[in-house]
Amino acid sequence: MIESASSIGTSxxxxxxxxxQEFRALEQLENQLYTCFLPTLQIEKVxxxxxxxxxxxxFSRYLFIQLxxxxxxxxxxxxxxxxxKLVAFGDRFATISEVILNALGNARPPIPTPLFAAGEKVAIKSGPFSGLDGVFQMLDGESRALVLIELLSQPxxxxxxxxxLRKIA
Structure with missing residues (x-):
């Protein structure tokens, strides 16, 4: 996945x-025939x-380029x-080892992290139950979740x- 930077003078x-704008930068740089690497991951979002x-x-806002x-x-x-910009420390540009990039490129993609896990405490942000806390039970279709809350001393x-919903730290 990562092209070798073994030729003299490339890093x-x-x-x-x-x-x-990581994906936009990657596309534009590849259109200019630069060799780039942008490690990604899959996550669940609403x-x-x-x-x-x-x-x-x-790595939000960062990608790697071979120059x-x-x-x-x-x-x-x-x-x-x-x-x-190119990241620099003083007058030296930040470089990264090809070994590290290969490890990132060859790593098994993680299973998408679920937004909520069963048994996790959540807070209700809006609606008639706004301000109440509950316990996430499970997803109920694509856009809804079942939450256990206590009403009138009964779950x-x-x-x-x-x-x-939002997670409670």
């Missing part, structure tokens, strides 16, 4: 992107009231859409829209 560098599995960057330290036109990087299992 992998850390590139910072503009907020939420979008438009429905639970969806989405692909997000593993020729001798002949690359680094100024062109700054004007690329989605790119903020009640009620269905709530996913976007009305």
């Amino acid at each position: 992998w560098y850390v590139l910072q992107t503009k907020p939420r 979008r438009r009231g429905k639970l969806e599995v989405v692909i997000e960057p593993l 020729d330290t001798v002949s690359s036109n680094w100024a062109r990087l700054r004007s690329t859409r989605g790119v903020s 009640q299992k009620l269905a709530f829209e996913l976007d009305t």
Whole structure:
């Protein structure tokens, strides 16, 4: 997955992107024939009231780029859409080992982390039960969840829209 940087004068560098523009920067850089790597993961999120599995960057606002330290036109990087800057510490640009990138590229993709787990405490954010706490039981379709709350000193299992719930730390 990761091309070797074994030729003389090439290294992998850390590139910072503009907020939420990692995929845009990756596409633009690849269109300019740069070799890049953006590690990603799948997570569950509530979008438009429905639970969806989405692909997000593993490192928010960062991707890795292979550059020729001798002949690359680094100024062109700054004007690329989605790119903020090359990460530097003082006057040295941040590099990353090819071994680490290979480990990231060959890692087994994790199973999407569920938004809520059975038995987890949740708070109801809106609606007639706003402000009450409950215990998440299970998903009830694509956009609803069953939550155990205590009403009139009796446990009640009620269905709530996913976007009305939040985890309690």
